[in-house]
Amino acid sequence: MSELLKYVPGLADVPVAESAISSIDGKRARLAYRGIAAETLARESTFEETAYLLLKGKLPTQKELSDFDQQLREHRRIKYRLVELLKCLPESGHPMSAMQAGVAALCMLYPVRTVTDPRLNWESVINLLAKLPTIVAAFHRLRNGDEALRPRNDLSHAANFYWMLTEMEPTPAIIRVLDAALILHAEHSMNASTFSARVTASTLADPYTVVCSAIGTLTGPLHGGANEEVLDMFDEIGTPDKARSWLENAVATKRKIMGFGHRVYKVKDPRATALQELAENVFAEIGRPPQYDLALELEKAALTILGPKGIYPNVDYFSGIIYQSLGIPRDLFTPIFAIARTAGWLAHWLEQLKNNRIFRPEQIYVGPTDVPYVPLEERR
Numbered sequence: 001m002s003e004l005l006k007y008v009p010g011l012a013d014v015p016v017a018e019s020a021i022s023s024i025d026g027k028r029a030r031l032a033y034r035g036i037a038a039e040t041l042a043r044e045s046t047f048e049e050t051a052y053l054l055l056k057g058k059l060p061t062q063k064e065l066s067d068f069d070q071q072l073r074e075h076r077r078i079k080y081r082l083v084e085l086l087k088c089l090p091e092s093g094h095p096m097s098a099m100q101a102g103v104a105a106l107c108m109l110y111p112v113r114t115v116t117d118p119r120l121n122w123e124s125v126i127n128l129l130a131k132l133p134t135i136v137a138a139f140h141r142l143r144n145g146d147e148a149l150r151p152r153n154d155l156s157h158a159a160n161f162y163w164m165l166t167e168m169e170p171t172p173a174i175i176r177v178l179d180a181a182l183i184l185h186a187e188h189s190m191n192a193s194t195f196s197a198r199v200t201a202s203t204l205a206d207p208y209t210v211v212c213s214a215i216g217t218l219t220g221p222l223h224g225g226a227n228e229e230v231l232d233m234f235d236e237i238g239t240p241d242k243a244r245s246w247l248e249n250a251v252a253t254k255r256k257i258m259g260f261g262h263r264v265y266k267v268k269d270p271r272a273t274a275l276q277e278l279a280e281n282v283f284a285e286i287g288r289p290p291q292y293d294l295a296l297e298l299e300k301a302a303l304t305i306l307g308p309k310g311i312y313p314n315v316d317y318f319s320g321i322i323y324q325s326l327g328i329p330r331d332l333f334t335p336i337f338a339i340a341r342t343a344g345w346l347a348h349w350l351e352q353l354k355n356n357r358i359f360r361p362e363q364i365y366v367g368p369t370d371v372p373y374v375p376l377e378e379r380r
């Protein structure tokens with residue numbers, strides 16, 4: 001049977017699900033959530049509204065949105081024992097690991113014995129969306145020796161997260177750019193972490209475990225971890241005048257340029273374009289960070305060097321510069337991605353449950369066969 005199968009590395013172009021959640025046109029730089037352009041949502045919508053759209057399949061009415069928003073606000077607080085657990089984690093550990101630990105603890109604090117009850121499933125959705133920002137912010141403050149701040153019910157999802165991290169109220173421009181970043185990271189069809197979520201979902205595991213699997217998959221530098229590495233790369237390059245020669249050398253030595261390239265987009269990622277636009281608005285208010293000029297110079301050089309191969313900036317290229325300019329430390333960039341993508345992961349969880357069959361792909365065995373067992377004393 002194996003001889004008839006064709007192995008496709010990375011499952012490139014192999015459909016693994018039918019999904020009505022988001023669609024990408026990689027040639028025309030289009031990303032749509034439930035048919036609505038993601039850039040339009042980034043400009044016009046809020047994370048709460050976009051999460052509702054992804055999860056429920058349609059934009060909410062005013063009443064539906066305020067009910068959903070209210071539920072999220074009411075469930076932001078985390079239990080005292082969870083805060084105690086976060087206090088025990090090594091402060092030098094990565095916040096993505098703290099997030100996984102926090103979600104595993106949520107799974108124990110809010111046990112889910114069945115995934116067949118829509119009401120219980122919705123409670124888990126609210127819990128995860130509402131509490132993940134609190135877990136990340138609490139871990140961050142505790143590792144710095146500060147008290148974890150209580151979430152504020154009078155602030156939006158994005159504004160409250162910024163408050164819990166910094167103890168400062170964000171300006172409208174900061175809220176806008178954070179909201180847009182959350183919206184643009186909320187969903188992206190069958191990427192590695194979403195696939196991971198769907199595989200775990202297909203075993204009928206509880207939603208906390210589904211999100212835990214996805215968080216783990218997101219940590220890798222080829223996926224969510226790239227946004228941190230983009231800034232490490234800017235540090236290494238130093239100044240805009242060194243961008244071209246650095247890039248030429250990196251390409252000659254076959255290095256991967258972080259924040260560039262995408263399996264699906266062969267043009268500039270529409271999320272990068274939308275984020276860049278909003279970044280410029282916020283930079284006009286808080287000042288233009290030096291890395292931004294370097295990023296523009298590197299992008300210009302890459303246009304002629306990588307552009308012909310269809311390699312352009314992806315979403316991670318500008319997100320880190322924005323977060324850093326807001327005073328957010330580098331190792332929180334991927335957790336912010338996870339906070340946003342939880343909406344997409346959970347939408348995929350619910351979709352997978354509607355028509356579930358456990359994932360069990362095939363492999364092509366390439367090892368030896370009929371190998372005799374050699375007793376230990378006869379082995380050399």
Ligand code: COA
Pocket residue numbers: 010221222223224226255256257258259260261262263264309311314315316
């Ligand atoms: N820098 C330099 N070359 C790159 C590149 C990059 N960022 N991304 C792809 N390429 C090149 C590869 O070296 C390869 O060249 P080759 O055919 O001469 O060997 C070709 O483009 C195809 O790359 P491949 O790694 O097979 O593409 P992929 O679809 O498997 O990988 C990514 C997609 C995102 C993993 C890849 O572009 C990458 O590693 N990017 C950097 C990490 C990053 O920014 N990730 C965030 C994604 S949102």
